[in-house]
Amino acid sequence: MARSAVVSTSLGVGLATGLYGVSFGALSVAAGLDVWQTQVLSLLMFSGGSQFAFIGIIAASGLGSVAVGAAVVSAWLLGIRNGFYAVRMAPILQRVGLQKLIPALLTIDESTAVATAQVNPSEQRKGFWLTGLAVFVFWNLATLLGAFLGDAIGDPGTWGLDAAAAAAFLGLIWPRLKERQSLAVAAFSMVIAVVLTPLLPAGVPVLVAGGVAIVFGISNWLAVRPK
Amino acid sequence: MNLDIWTGILLASAAVYSWKIIGFLLPSSVLNKPVVSRSAALLTVALLSALLGIQGFTSDTQFTLDARLPALAVGAILLWLRAPFIVMVAAAAATAALIRLLLG
Numbered sequence: 521m522a523r524s525a526v527v528s529t530s531l532g533v534g535l536a537t538g539l540y541g542v543s544f545g546a547l548s549v550a551a552g553l554d555v556w557q558t559q560v561l562s563l564l565m566f567s568g569g570s571q572f573a574f575i576g577i578i579a580a581s582g583l584g585s586v587a588v589g590a591a592v593v594s595a596w597l598l599g600i601r602n603g604f605y606a607v608r609m610a611p612i613l614q615r616v617g618l619q620k621l622i623p624a625l626l627t628i629d630e631s632t633a634v635a636t637a638q639v640n641p642s643e644q645r646k647g648f649w650l651t652g653l654a655v656f657v658f659w660n661l662a663t664l665l666g667a668f669l670g671d672a673i674g675d676p677g678t679w680g681l682d683a684a685a686a687a688a689f690l691g692l693i694w695p696r697l698k699e700r701q702s703l704a705v706a707a708f709s710m711v712i713a714v715v716l717t718p719l720l721p722a723g724v725p726v727l728v729a730g731g732v733a734i735v736f737g738i739s740n741w742l743a744v745r746p747k
Numbered sequence: 748m749n750l751d752i753w754t755g756i757l758l759a760s761a762a763v764y765s766w767k768i769i770g771f772l773l774p775s776s777v778l779n780k781p782v783v784s785r786s787a788a789l790l791t792v793a794l795l796s797a798l799l800g801i802q803g804f805t806s807d808t809q810f811t812l813d814a815r816l817p818a819l820a821v822g823a824i825l826l827w828l829r830a831p832f833i834v835m836v837a838a839a840a841a842t843a844a845l846i847r848l849l850l851g
Contacts, residue, residue: 536831536832539832539833540832540833540836543833543837553752557753560760561760564756564757564760564761565760567763570759570763574755576798576801576802578752579802583751583752585750588750588752589750589755591759592750592755592759592762594794595759595762595763596762596763596765598763599763599764599765599767601766601788601791602763603767603770603773603778604770604778604784605770606766607770607773607775607778607779609770609771611775620768620771620772621768624767624768625764627767677847679844680814680818680839680840680841680843680845680847681840682802682815683803683814683818683819683839683840683843683844684818684836684837684840684843686799686802686803686815686819686822687822687835687840688832689796689802690799690819690822690823690835691822691832693792693796694826696788696791696795697792701789702792705792705793705796706792706793706795707796708793709794709796710796710797710799711800712797713800713801714800714801714804714810715810717809717810722808725797726794726801728797729793729794729796729797730793732793733790733791733792733794734789734790736786736789736793737785737786737788737789737790738782740782740785
């Protein structure tokens with residue numbers, strides 16, 4: 521890809537991804553967090569799936585210790601894919617020691633995707649840094665805007681923000697439903713979580729569903745066998 | 748033990764960051780095993796689906812079907828049509844808001 525193409529791809533991805541930070545900001549405030557708490561999540565956690573999970577559990581379960589604990593564990597487990605991205609980025613970025621701290625924060629779906637789509641190593645590094653920084657800046661600005669909007673509009677249900685939160689999860693799952701096994705895990709997890717919600721402490725059903733995934737992962741049940 | 752929201756936010760942020768830094772420090776052979784990468788991918792699907800179930804179909808810990816269902820149907824159609832994330836989320840919100848406005 522040409523020099524200018526990496527720049528425009530990175531900025532385009534940053535802007536598009538950043539935009540839905542508006543929905544994160546608004547939903548977080550609707551879930552009961554204040555503007556500062558919402559902004560700190562975008563600054564320090566900086567991983568969309570984990571952030572939506574954290575506020576989703578708070579929205580459904582409140583601010584009790586069990587709910588907050590489940591929110592922490594869910595956000596943590598949803599961050600696992602970033603570890604796999606970091607494994608792919610480490611040899612490309614070739615950072616040593618403390619130089620790894622900042623690129624680690626910027627290691628997310630988008631920066632890894634743009635970097636690994638490039639051919640030569642210098643373009644890969646440029647794609648990673650530009651996309652990571654662009655998403656970081658736009659995501660945080662959009663979060664702030666969304667949080668103020670969410671604060672201003674009052675009852676979240678009237679504006680369909682509860683439906684927006686559900687739709688955000690649907691949008692995050694959608695690209696991951698490529699074959700039978702992931703579809704089965706998705707359906708099973710959703711049903712288990714809904715069925716267990718009246719029976720277990722708030723937030724815990726989500727973690728039980730995570731256990732189901734590990735069983736599927738280890739047994740490789742319902743996988744499409746290679747021909 | 749009382750776990751307040753600020754502690755939770757900082758703890759969760761550190762926990763999410765820990766995966767990223769572990770990935771930079773670990774030899775790639777550890778995370779490149781098929782069973783590990785497959786379980787991690789399925790774990791992501793499972794947690795997000797469970798959250799979709801709870802956010803979409805429960806109210807006060809009870810199973811509930813309301814304006815969120817048609818909102819999600821609209822969202823699914825837009826995803827199928829490859830609409831951008833923000834457009835899909837906004838359309839779902841508008842659908843639920845409109846239904847509530849019309850049906851009181």
